[in-house]
Amino acid sequence: CKKFLEEKTNGLLTPDNYYNNSQQIRAAVNGAYLGLNSPFITTIGVAVSPVFSLEYITGYCQRPRPSGNEDNQFIQLGGIDNANSSLETWWTSSYYPIENCNSIIANVGNSTVVNATTRDNFLAEAYFLRAYYYFQLVRLFGSVPLKTTPTTDLNDTQLSRAPVESIYNQIVSDLTTAEKAGLNWTDKTGHVSKGAIKALLAKVYITMAGYPLNKGQEYYQKAYDEANQVIQSGQFSLFTNYADLRNPANYNSGEHIFMIQHDENTIPNIMHFTLMPYPELPISIQPSYSGAMAPAGSFYNSYAAGDKRVAEENFYYTQHGQYGNPSNIIKLPMPYIYKYWNDQAEISGRDGSNFPLIRYADVLLLCAEASASLNGGTTSDPIAVASYNKVHQRAFPTAAAASTIALDDVLKERYWELAFEFQTWFDMQRTRKAFDVDNNKIVNIIGYKAPMHNRAFAETDLLWPIPLTEIQKDPNLSK
Amino acid sequence: TSAFSKPSISAKAKNISGALSNAAITVKGVVTDEKGQPLPGASIKIKNGTTGTVTDVNGAFSLSVPDASAVLQVSFTGYETREVTASSSQLKIQLQPGNKSLNEVVVVGYGTSKKANLITSIASVKGDAITERPTTVNVLQGLAGKAAGVNVMTNSGKPGGNPAVKIRGTGSINSSNSPLYVIDGVVGADPNSIDPNIVASVDVYKDAGSTAIYGSRGANGVIVITTKLGKKNSSDISFNNTVSFGTLQHEINLLDANGALELLKREYEYVPGRLAPHLDPTNNFARKSDLFNVDGTPKYNTDWQKEATRTAISHQHSLTFSGGKDDFTILANISYKNNEGIMLNSYAKQLNGYINIGWDVKPWLNIKASLNAGGYQSNNIEGNTLGLNAVREMYEFLPFMPVQYPDGTYSRKGDYPGEEDSENPVRLLKDVKDVTGRISTLGNFVGTFHLAKHLNFVTSFSGQLNSGYENYFSGNDVFGVSQQQGGVAQRTNTLNSVWSNEDYFSYDNLFGKHHVNAIVGASWYDYITSATKTGSENFFDNTFSYYNLGAGTVIETPSSSQIENQLNSFYTRVNYDYDGKYLFGASFRADGSSKFRGDNLYGYFPAFNAGWRVSKENFFKGLQSVISDLKIRGSYGLVGNQEIGNYPTVSLYNSTQSIFNQQKTSAVTLATFGNPDLKWEKSQQLDLGLDVSFLNGRIDFSGDYYNKITKDLIYFVQQPATSGYAGAYKNLGSIRNRGFELTLNTQNIVSKDFKWSSSINFSVNRSKVLNINHDIIYTWGGRIMEGEPLNEFYGYIRQGVWTQAQAAEAAKFGKLPGDLRYADLNNNGVKDAGDRTDLGNAMPKWEGNFTNTFTYKNLSLFLDLEAMYGNKLLNLTRFIMTGPTINVNSYAEVLNAYTPQNQNSTNAQVRLANDPYSDHEVADSHYVEDGSFLRVRNIALTYKFNKDWLKAIKMTNLSLGVNVENAFLFTKYKGYDPEATSFDASLNQGVDVYQYPKPRTISINLNANF
Known part of the structure; x- marks a missing residue:
């Protein structure tokens, strides 16, 4: 009878039959990337996704299609309720893939089923991704549990929050471990590359230099060095035209250091359709699921005259040809974001475009910022200045090259260049600065009321609360 | 003597004067009731013969019998059947009211x-x-x-x-x-x-x-x-036919064309001076002149509830041949049902063939074999519950649009600017096909070995093969469903096969007044199911439907799976009674399931019961003329539940896809954390019951009280996300259900020509969640929480709408006059989660059913009433359709919404979606409606033709009936029908979103026996 009752797990993968060969490890590592797209999940509301909370919180962004209280908490800075479901998505979007990384690292760490080089390259991807997810967590929530081994017993899942510094140390440790493997500087397929590792390390260091760790000079120097190594590698370059950012031929190369990989059918991108105008206008085969995000008027107006980024159909647009009848130009009621427009999606109704996570422009501006910070607010370091000029002169081709740059100019450039790429909030947090768009100056974030907000930022707004559901499941988190 | 005493003469006693004769004789007699009154219409049949007769108005009959030893069976509805030997030419047969x-x-x-x-x-x-x-x-x-x-x-x-x-x-x-x-x-x-x-x-x-x-x-x-x-020794042909006509039971009160346009006008007027597109002379949208006259009045007024429904004509036929000889019986049946749904193009068809035989092969062996095979098919028009499906569009489509424009194109909601665009319901019902069906076969073979006088051995083998399918197609021009994909075609096939074997001994013996009945046995059960799904998209032509998936240029990722599980069981039961007076029973089953491991592989389930038939006691004798039977009984036992999905004890990885280089690549993620210690969910139940029969069965009453506690709930215990898993199955928690049930069957009037019998059943159940790890599980508009009943709706109390006089107070809540006003239950000056409260339960406080059968001569009237009380529904349809920002059609009530002239309203001022927003809660007392109802479920009038007339045409029975199903519904519920759920009935009963309306069905029914 024992034999009769043996359970048959047909076609299902179980721990007993896994991590036994190179193909299995490859698939597990591929799986660890999927969490990058998890915040982009769309919920039951139209054009509602937790990912937008990261822009709504900056106050530079409006939501043309109302969606209710949860988004309003971010958009209006109404005070974020720890029951807000966006928090839970960001939390799980980090910890679930971290567990995949932990499982890979634990199971592949000493594996002999592949040769050491292959093994270390797999591990480098897992270390990078674990660092990426923890970096996301620590910046959003501050002190969170630090778990680097896979779960083996469900009676042992109550974790406590780790000091912020220990989390950053783990991130640095993971990235430096990853760096040591033999990955190439670039990876056209979209996997982790040495360029991505170093660029992320530069971002981590500059964050450690600023808030909340305030490690200062030493880390600005480290950030500068890492960014400089990326620049000196000669592997990356800015695209000449902004439209090239959207060109599928350029994915995972040139300016795109690391991206979320999409295709039209399996893992489509939500950005093209959710960012279209609301109320809907017939400018695409599928204009119905629109209205998630548009620039606040005053932020849009903060771009200087002649900035190519606000030229029609670069980062923004104010009109578009009717779908199927392009000669009929349809005026939009206000400027909308064009950064993620996908010409193919307009026709096919499917958006398969990649989403940029780390751009070379970001690294260049980091280099300039680190240098300016190291030098007391202005720098004439030729590498830093050249880096800034590259980004700035692409927007203003006729502008003269600067020879000295001020920190605030670099920060402003970051607002304009990286707008709506889910980077701005992290810049605001680590610098504790905001961009006063009405007066065109960088100000302290505390006390600044951003265009869409109902009130000024307070200290307590800088970190999001730990999701209520997680506190209920693990009361140690409220300590 | 009492009118209800036992028959004073037995058939044997009447045999004394019987003279043996081989010649056919004619017996005459009179049949009377217990009071000596003649019983017309009583049936007299020769036992094991084919002939018979019925008594006339004087209760008299005359029948030719082969000889005086012939046994007559005398029967009449409501009376005990008697067997009488035709020993006298003038029989007096008195029947006693039966306690059948x-x-x-x-x-x-x-x-x-x-x-x-x-x-x-x-x-x-x-x-x-x-x-x-x-x-x-x-x-x-x-x-x-x-x-x-x-x-x-x-x-x-x-x-x-x-x-x-x-x-x-x-x-x-x-x-x-x-x-x-x-x-x-x-x-x-x-x-x-x-x-x-x-x-x-x-x-x-x-x-x-x-x-x-x-x-x-x-x-x-x-x-x-x-x-x-x-x-045995009979033959019968039974033929049942029903033709029915179903129509929408009632319409719900939605806006007509003028109402819908008034709504739009007001939505735009939320901002003073802003004009609705049909009133705005500068807005020349494409269909404006097709839809509106120059003065802005509508050209069409379409009732979509009429357009999307029809008179559903259905028919059902069932033909059964049954009979047998001395050692052989057979029953063969074929049935066909073709049921139309009231929504266009919805249907369900079923064809079934069934045969069973019983054969006393040897004195020591009887076999029974049966085979049931059939096919079923339906068109599922309500798939995609919250999507823009046909049923939803029937509710929401704009009444000022035509089904088709004069040029033949179907209207779309987006033809009016700003409205949520979708195809109209008629188009969707016509052009989206979702055909599901199955072919099922069930074979069963049972052998009974008479091992000894009191001992049998029964062995059975059964097999089931069910092949299911779902075929879906929506064309490349159906907007919002499949246009974007260029048409979608999918085919899903499942095959599930089950075999089982049961072997048991049964023993039954009487030792004086000690009666023992026992069984002991074992069984094996094996279940395998597999599924395959394929699909493709982007068809250049709609001709292919789902018949040629290869014609699509985009191939959907196919999927397949196979699940197996097994059960192995051992069981025994012993019943003992002393003189039918003191009754005891005990049973025990050990079940082994492949879903569990190690020590938990087998679960053990005992039960005990006992009864006392008080009416058999000597001291009860005097009461027996009134209370003919009284029994008190009780049971207690432990029963299991292993229906928990598959593989909960195994950790699983999930095989999926990632994209690299814009190509699909294999990816694997962690999926579930198996709990090898998982064991059976068990429910322990106490039952106390009382069965009473009055006046020899004229009144039968049965009542039960029960207390059932399900414990070791197989509960998906949520884990902190830091574990990497959402949770895992553990045995944790308990739920209690207790209540009582009453059944009352009465023969209210039993007279010669007129009879009235009725049946009432009534039940009350109360649930309580005793323990779920202090978790709170949120369902649609409800929550499951310790100390509370299951299916409890939970949300905000709507107090109405802020008026202009309350503007200052409203502002504290960030609201404007015309916005919804919710009770601030925790008095903290903001509307937050702390203002939520219980809003009622989805399960009824009590439910009852009351059926009556009135028979006058050959005519009978059947009346079936159904009632539920206290059940709440969350009318999600009304939530979606009547909120402050509506871009579809709405309930007519929405015209009573707040306006500066009509401030005393329960509906927020209507506005466009991008106007200042009044929050609007799903779990809102306004949408949690009382679903109590009384339904006249069925009224049936049947005429049975006189058997004498039928003899001539070799029929034994013919009846013709007409009946109305779901005749009347009395309820305050604002949806179609309060007996509804759109999600699972376990935890989301009563959540109604775009319910497929129930028909009122009139049918004609013809039953014939030969």
């Missing part, structure tokens, strides 16, 4: 029992009652209202009704709440595959005393369906 029910045989697990000896809680429903409502398409629908404590919610108006059956409440959160079905001993058979016309009885096991013999699968009750068998 006590002698009825009830099927118990692995055996049968006389109802009189039953000491467990079993509701026995005869086949006649199952088909009493002629429009019944399946057995479960027929069971609705027939047994106390059995809640059958017909949750949809689509053909077949999608009935959800719950016995004594909802006991489980993550496991199934559906009862176990047993058809002719085949455990786990599909009740929908059986034609209700061949059902002899449905026995519903409610207490642990009766279900524990089914061990790990009995926790939600067991429904045992027994099919009819042929009768």
